[in-house]
Amino acid sequence: MADNRPTTNTRRALGQQGEELAAAYLVKLGYDIVARNWRTRSGELDIVARDGDWLIFVEVRARRIGRDAASPMLGRPEESVTPRKQRQLVAMADAYLFELPWRGPWRIDVIALELRADGSIARLNHLRDAVGGLA
Secondary structure, three states: OOOOOOOHHHHHHHHHHHHHHHHHHHHHOOOEEEEEEEEEOOEEEEEEEEEOOEEEEEEEEEEEOOOOOOOHHHOOHHHHOOHHHHHHHHHHHHHHHHHOOOOOOEEEEEEEEEEOOOOOEEEEEEEOOOOOOOO
C-alpha cells in the first residue's frame, strides 16, 4: 500500500507558499509586515504585521485542494488551529512582546488558504482575533 502523505519538503514548500500569499494579501489590505518567521523557544510566528495602531501576529495555514490534495477528511486548514496551538501562539506572542515591547493593542489572526494544484488561491479565510481576549 502506497503512502500518499506529503513529504516534509512538500509540506515546507506549501507552508512557504501560503506565507508568501498571506503576506501579499496583508500588504494589499494596507498592513505593514514587521517580521516573518520570527523564532521563539515555543515555535515560529509566521508573520508579524502592523495595521494602524495594532500589532498583529498571523498564523498561516495552507492546504492543497484538487487532484493532488490531502484527504478532504482533514478538514479546512483553519480547523487545524487546535486549543494546544492557540496556547502556543499566545506563548510565542508573549515572547515577542517581552523581547520587543509593544504598548499598543495586539491580536492573533489566522489566515487559512486552500490552494489549487497550480498554486492559485481557491479560498482565503482571514480570521481576525482568532485567539481572542488577549489584547
